[in-house]
Amino acid sequence: MGVWDHLTGQTEAIRGFAAAAALPPDRLAPGNGAPGVTPLENLAMTHSWLITGPPGSGRSNLAYAFAAALLSRGPDDEAQTMRQVQARTHPDLAVLSTERVIITIDEVRQLVTASQFSPSVGRYRVVVIEDADRMTERTSNLLLKALEEPPPRTVWILCAPSEADLIPTIRSRVRSVRLRVPSTEDVAALLRDRDGVDPETAEIAAREAQSHIGMAHRLATDPDARARRRQTLETALGIRSVADAVMAAATLLSVAGDDAKAITEERDAEERESALRSLGVSPGGTIPPALRAQLRALEDDQKRRATRSLRDGIDRILVDLLSLYRDVLLLQLGVEGEPINQAIRSALDDAARASTPASTLRVMDAISTARTRIDGNVAPALALEAMLVAVSRHAVR
Template structure:
């Protein structure tokens, strides 16, 4: 099984990267042969070298059209050309598989067999431990300028065991403008065998100066059938569970995996919908907001708690501190730095957990609205079909739309650092009111 078999719903993007990796292999071999021949000559003439022979300039379109968008002629030409370049940007909605595609491409570049998926190189890339792979991912709200400076400095090193050195930045949209500027020179003039891969939700999330230095590949939302088949093939999930998880995750690959394989995550989602459907009064809405916040915290802790404990144990071991032993005074600052990092990571994890709850609530009221309008579109939450039918009878479409508006407003408020509890209470009071204004104020 190759690294490309772990991906789903992105056939056009896969072909772009597969062709680029294939074209990079002979280019690398040719350069190495040329270098050996040049070194054997007593005299030589300086020759300007490009990172990849025949590669279009950075910023040239090699993108895959977004869902519902026809590929342009230039996109088709670039994709069919399959040329390699030194800087890439993978964009797509959350759950579309941006990071998975980035690491598949990294494996194809670092593996001697083009990404076989079974060799030591591929296993090391999957574990993020390959010596020629550098990764910058963050669980914080932003990527710090110090992290980017460190990554840029490490990009100057030559590959140690493979043809290339690959630099991956996940969530590149979390870089502030000042931080992004640190990347510019590295993207424009990287070392000859360094490849940059950036991931972000959309091109608009990055500075124009960054976009002009990369080749962009846009991903589409995979279909629920594609995601379900991936869960069956990769995780051994039965068909019914895989289809339900893919549908309720709305084709978000990572969330579908959690819903299909984690009973607690499934139970938390089910309770979220039950809490919302049970609201009958303003006091009930306030209590429901508190319960939803508890569910979000539990979800966030489930994701971060085990990792934080392993990280702390590993750090103490590297400092020579045995389990249960008191941390020496001289080492406490390093442990405190780790704890502060984990606290910031917990903040982002909680925000993500709240946002997942709000997305689930949007799917609930979307289903209610479809039933009220007698639409033939398939509902997302088939498992609670009877409850949705009852809610559709008890409310009017105008109120359902007002509730959906209030959920969107709550997401915006929380992204702007409004207290989550207050945002959730204001949102759910709209659910409790017999009639609500169509538009809430931010």
């Protein structure tokens, strides 16, 4: 399997990156990139890249495929290199993938230090930063110094939703490639070919995930995730009063919590078991006092990850609700086409008849406002209650 075979919906970007990776290392451009978005047909090799695109477009997948292509020493080495990159074990690959709200300056400092080494087995030393938009300005300035004077064989690959999420000085040092949202058909085909999902489930998951590749995979392979999404929509459609709204807010917060736990609990247990094993502590054994600080640090990291996972779970709920009322609005306006939430078509028809397009738009505005408030660190419970009270005002009693 080639390094590009597991990607979907980004044919032009793949073609450009493959051409850049095929150039010999001595063709690496001396500059640090070029401001703005580079036409894909003009991609040449350079020291620093920025891959942007909406959530679910496959930014990190493409970054790691590009990294594997850069590290590979030839067609015969591609499969082995890709396995090492996917496992994050390649000696010439450094990765920063945070599960906190922000990337810390210490994390970037360690990465900058690693970037100074010459490649040991590959053609390049490749450094990947996922969620580069999570850097503070101070942290970004530390990274900027590394981008301005990179070692001869070091390549940086940053990922972010948009160019505007990074400070201007970094944008001026990178070559930016913008991805598009994959089509529903592309995502469904990926689920069928890569994950062995049956065609009907793959198509439904891709549509309900709105072409978000990671979410489509979860919906296609996890019945509990599908059930939680269905509960979210039914809860919103059942609101008829302010009391219903307050109870619905608690329900949605619980759904988001269950979703976050499903993602983090198994991983937390595996990390703790691995940490105890590396410290020489047998399962169920007493942890020596000298080692407890290391485990507390792991637990603190896991708590921060749980916080971010909960925030992400709440945002997924709000995105699903936007898709619900988007369907209702299109039905009210008589727009042809299959709704995102076709599985509850009869409930959509009832909701469309029970209100007006103006009311539906006000509900969608309330959902967007809730997303903004939560992103600004307003307590999720309060933001959800305020949003759902707005829903109750436009519900037919």
